[in-house]
Amino acid sequence: MNANASRIRAIFRKELREYRRNGSIIATMAAIPLGIVIFPLIEVLALPASAASALLNGDPLVILLGIPAIVPSVVAAYAVVSEREQGTLEPVLTTPIRREELLLAKFLAALVPSLAVAYAMYAFFLICAKLFAQPAVASAVLQGPDVFAQVLFTPLIAAWSIWIGIAISTRSRDTRVAQQLGALAGLPVLLVAYLIAFDVIHATLGLALGVAAALLVLDGLGWRLVSAAFNRERLIAGTR
Amino acid sequence: MATSKSSASALTVDHLSKRFGDRVAFDDVSFVVERGEVFGFLGPNGAGKTTTVRTLGTLIAPTSGVATVAGLPLTPENGVEIRQRISIMPESPGLYLRLTVAENLECFVGLYALPDGRQRIERVLRAVNLVGRANDPCGKLSKGLRQRVSLARALLNDADVLFLDEPTSGLDPVAAHEVHELIDGLRQRGVTIFLTTHRLEEAERLCDRVALLNTTLRAIGRPDELRDRLFAKTLSARTVVPLPEPDRVFGGLPSVASWRHDDPTTYILTVSDAAVAAPAVTRALVSAGADVLSIVESHHSLEDVYLELINEDVEAGTK
Numbered sequence: 310m311n312a313n314a315s316r317i318r319a320i321f322r323k324e325l326r327e328y329r330r331n332g333s334i335i336a337t338m339a340a341i342p343l344g345i346v347i348f349p350l351i352e353v354l355a356l357p358a359s360a361a362s363a364l365l366n367g368d369p370l371v372i373l374l375g376i377p378a379i380v381p382s383v384v385a386a387y388a389v390v391s392e393r394e395q396g397t398l399e400p401v402l403t404t405p406i407r408r409e410e411l412l413l414a415k416f417l418a419a420l421v422p423s424l425a426v427a428y429a430m431y432a433f434f435l436i437c438a439k440l441f442a443q444p445a446v447a448s449a450v451l452q453g454p455d456v457f458a459q460v461l462f463t464p465l466i467a468a469w470s471i472w473i474g475i476a477i478s479t480r481s482r483d484t485r486v487a488q489q490l491g492a493l494a495g496l497p498v499l500l501v502a503y504l505i506a507f508d509v510i511h512a513t514l515g516l517a518l519g520v521a522a523a524l525l526v527l528d529g530l531g532w533r534l535v536s537a538a539f540n541r542e543r544l545i546a547g548t549r
Numbered sequence: 550m551a552t553s554k555s556s557a558s559a560l561t562v563d564h565l566s567k568r569f570g571d572r573v574a575f576d577d578v579s580f581v582v583e584r585g586e587v588f589g590f591l592g593p594n595g596a597g598k599t600t601t602v603r604t605l606g607t608l609i610a611p612t613s614g615v616a617t618v619a620g621l622p623l624t625p626e627n628g629v630e631i632r633q634r635i636s637i638m639p640e641s642p643g644l645y646l647r648l649t650v651a652e653n654l655e656c657f658v659g660l661y662a663l664p665d666g667r668q669r670i671e672r673v674l675r676a677v678n679l680v681g682r683a684n685d686p687c688g689k690l691s692k693g694l695r696q697r698v699s700l701a702r703a704l705l706n707d708a709d710v711l712f713l714d715e716p717t718s719g720l721d722p723v724a725a726h727e728v729h730e731l732i733d734g735l736r737q738r739g740v741t742i743f744l745t746t747h748r749l750e751e752a753e754r755l756c757d758r759v760a761l762l763n764t765t766l767r768a769i770g771r772p773d774e775l776r777d778r779l780f781a782k783t784l785s786a787r788t789v790v791p792l793p794e795p796d797r798v799f800g801g802l803p804s805v806a807s808w809r810h811d812d813p814t815t816y817i818l819t820v821s822d823a824a825v826a827a828p829a830v831t832r833a834l835v836s837a838g839a840d841v842l843s844i845v846e847s848h849h850s851l852e853d854v855y856l857e858l859i860n861e862d863v864e865a866g867t868k
Contacts, residue, residue: 315662405661
């Protein structure tokens with residue numbers, strides 16, 4: 310399949326324009342990250358210097374991976390079902406666009422703002438920790454491997470989360486239900502992040518590389534699997 | 550499996566059927582639409598018109614039968630190429646309401662990967678008289694204006710075959726008239742148009758030929774052909790007072806097959822050729838001493854044809 314850049318760009322730009330003018334999407338992109346970042350931030354800022362050594366065992370930053378786990382899936386869950394509800398899907402599907410192109414464009418349109426929000430929140434957390442936390446606590450938080458893991462895992466988790474969201478969206482008939490399911494789909498990642506943060510699961514380099522490799526494979530498969538499940542006839546005629 | 554784009558017919562449909570499980574959407578439909586023709590596709594709600602358009606537009610796969618669309622066999626492999634050559638204006642405009650008119654069109658210029666996007670957008674907006682509304686959000690447009698934007702969108706790719714699904718549905722008479730004028734303009738430019746509609750006067754005015762679908766194809770032809778096929782030609786003769794012996798007046802005329810009363814002074818004459826029969830009937834009435842008020846040919850509209858065929862189906866269904 311030769312993907313056509315013009316068609317992908319057309320949907321990508323359209324999606325970003327729609328997101329910008331959609332209050333519920335903007336609220337989702339702002340409220341969920343703030344909700345996820347606020348408690349670890351308060352905790353880090355309130356910690357005394359003597360508690361810094363405890364931070365070296367766990368990793369409070371991992372909780373921030375909840376942002377790429379939940380925000381993109383909620384946004385992506387909106388992608389197909391909302392077009393179906395508004396009657397805009399049929400005109401798009403009557404054009405030469407292939408389902409793979411449509412889904413890739415929607416994937417990228419959910420990925421770019423989600424990554425921007427996730428990295429911005431992460432930077433905000435680190436800057437606050439550096440400026441306002443006890444120096445020993447800030448040093449414990451700003452560890453190179455943790456920062457690298459955060460940077461690495463954010464796009465991998467976001468990509469997986471988007472494919473789950475789009476898969477939900479192609480099967481749903483109601484936007485709100487799709488977005489709620491999308492948010493639920495991100496919860497297992499958030500749970501694992503909490504377990505690592507509180508050192509219930511001990512993060513090692515081997516574990517990190519293994520999970521990263523698995524996510525990379527799943528992200529690659531996601532496009533193909535969701536494309537295969539995307540059925541023009543079912544989406545247009547409403548047949549099962 | 551692509552065939553030449555210069556194939557003579559714009560659409561050929563051969564025994565095409567579509568079923569959704571046990572439900573038959575349309576069955577054993579065959580017709581040909583020539584290039585440059587405006588072809589009307591009529592039928593009641595649920596007759597299968599929209600499903601036929603979606604099938605020919607490669608959105609839905611047929612259950613059986615074959616078709617050629619814009620010179621290409623209707624197969625999944627040809628889907629992208631067929632959709633590049635056609636354009637479909639669905640019944641519901643399906644515009645992105647948060648985007649402006651120009652942004653909506655810009656998106657579709659990209660989807661068709663068309664060159665000279667800006668000029669195209671200006672051209673289609675001029676065609677639908679919307680140049681001044683290019684920067685208005687579609688959500689703020691009236692239903693009629695949205696319909697026009699939808700038509701502009703369908704014109705972007707200079708399609709070989711333009712499918713218009715109920716283009717005047719829900720429009721007021723003025724807006725519907727504007728859409729009719731646009732379709733007339735397209736016909737004059739030689740665009741092949743496949744028009745599904747409920748509005749029979751619309752089909753009669755715009756279409757070269759019409760097909761009447763009620764799950765199966767009930768009739769196909771020019772509107773006047775269908776009228777002739779279904780209804781005998783009749784003359785209506787009105788006199789001031791009833792004729793004393795109408796049998797003697799009409800019975801001897803070779804061009805009159807039969808006659809009946811409509812009311813005491815109106816006679817409905819079944820004739821083979823109205824142009825031949827009318828002078829003969831006039832002469833016969835004058836010879837009989839009748840004071841003639843009028844002799845007119847009875848006209849059956851496409852609506853009469855439609856109702857006749859649909860009523861046949863209803864009666865067949867109740868038996």
